[in-house]
Amino acid sequence: MLLANPNATRQPYPEALKNIMNIANAQESREWLSHWTGLNRGATPLYALPDLAAELGVGQLRVKDESRRSALGSFKALGAPIALVRLILRRFPEQRFDVPALLAGEYRHALADFTVISATDGNHGRALAAAAQSVGCRCVIVLHANVSVEREQAIAAYGAKIVRISGNYDESVEEAAAQAYRNGWRVVSDTSYEGYEDIPRDVMQGYGTIAAEIIEAHAEGFTHVFLQGGVGGLAAGIASYLWELQGEQRPTFVVVEPEQADCLYQSALAGRAAKASGSVDSVMAGLACGETSPLAWKFLQPGVDFFMTIEDSDAVRAMGRLAAGSARDIPLEAGESAVAGLAALQRLAEAPSLAAEIGLNANSRVLLISTEGATAPGVYAELVGESAESVRTRQQRWTPGA
Incomplete structure (x- = not known):
């Protein structure tokens, strides 16, 4: 149509x-x-x-x-890394991180306890996992029922923790937000919702x-x-x-x-x-x-x-x-x-x-x-x-x- x-x-x-x-x-x-x-x-x-x-x-x-x-x-390799970098710069302004050094993993000791989470159909989560591995922070990815095992394995290869749910993409977005709230993690999503626009804008x-x-x-x-x-x-x-x-x-x-x-x-x-x-x-x-x-x-x-x-x-x-x-x-x-x-x-x-x-x-x-x-x-x-x-x-x- x-x-x-x-x-x-x-x-x-x-x-x-x-x-x-x-x-x-x-x-x-x-x-x-x-x-x-x-x-x-x-x-x-x-x-x-x-x-x-x-x-x-x-x-x-x-x-x-x-x-x-x-x-x-x-x-997606263009969106998630930029969102992660800008989030870290906002979260740790006192550190005055240099961006090239950040992407090279030179501040991983300062980010070892920092965790990001996102729902994904595959590509965004894989890009976020790769970027998190580069900078040295932790990453959790929520996958819904229709994401293939191949895509799950590709994400896990970058060191991300995988959480599976039985619902669809929108329900995985809700689950990521809920886990972030419970654990004090930061959501790095490519979709916005009420009160959440800065990171999707950066993506x-x-x-x-x-x-x-x-x-x-x-x-x-x-x-x-x-x-x-x-x-x-x-x-x-x-x-x-x-x-x-x-x-x-x-x-x-x-x-x-x-x-x-x-x-x-x-x-x-x-x-x-x-x-x-x-x-x-x-x-x-x-x-x-x-x-x-x-x-x-x-x-x-x-x-x-x-x-x-x-x-x-x-x-x-x-x-x-x-x-x-x-x-x-x-x-x-x-x-x-x-x-x-x-x-x-x-x-x-x-x-x-x-x-x-x-x-x-x-x-x-x-x-x-x-x-x-x-x-x-x-x-x-x-x-x-x-x-x-x-x-x-x-x-x-x-x-x-x-």
Whole structure:
């Protein structure tokens, strides 16, 4: 389903939003992240896929590949470390920690009794566990019933204590908050709730690195940007950066989420942060969220032009198309949640009236962000019919026109 947001605006980036998130703080976050050994050096690739663009009837199609961001395999490696660093600086102002030294673990003796906790669908928790291991504090991660064993093991590998619950993502968020209260721990979550906005803001601010790299690599800019839904953090982080930079000339933003985890779609209908209407369970595990982040909604309500829902089968089809590549399109390893934007584009290409409503045509320059690789390799192989390792091998051997 496609919904035009009645509250979207083309005005310059509002000062009220700039006071919460802005390019200056995003650039500071980016500079700090450059000192963390948990990230690969340099920007992630921005691939042009001309054959796929032709299939979809658009002029240009580029994909930002966040699977290459770090060994963590996802964009979440940008958010959790920044949130943890800023939390520690606020919590221990008297220590005057130097950020590069903090990320290098030089103050681990001072942080040995400091504990952070978070709920996760997988990627955020893994990034937080890795960052906590680097700085030397303790980390507890709450996982709900639908998080795969593969993802649990990947998080535990960074030394985090794992707590399993039988409920869904939103119930794991509640459990993390309850344990933090009982034990005097600090929640480092990527979703906000009443009285809890500073840390989710810092997480979203870290995602500005992606937008900065995109602008540096493609100065021409884009007419349309498709962004994953979830609680809204990634979409708010990217859209706010491009909105502040480009003002009234910003791209058309389309946010995409699973039809059964449609909290942002429902928020657009209600005109306020709302809950999903479905079961939430989705193959797109990173987007299987039932409640919109109220903080993210402050940016999405005025800044996103369209909200769209897709089916799980759409995501599986999109994963296969990126993995396959073509004569002019490099094969790409993209996980279940990474392909939401492409899945939406494929659906729109099959419905010309909806594509026209969004303004997609042969002159459109479209940006997609592939947010993760095969963070659950077994699930990936089952859905695509090929292992992620095989796709990466074909990618390494690929040459245009071959």
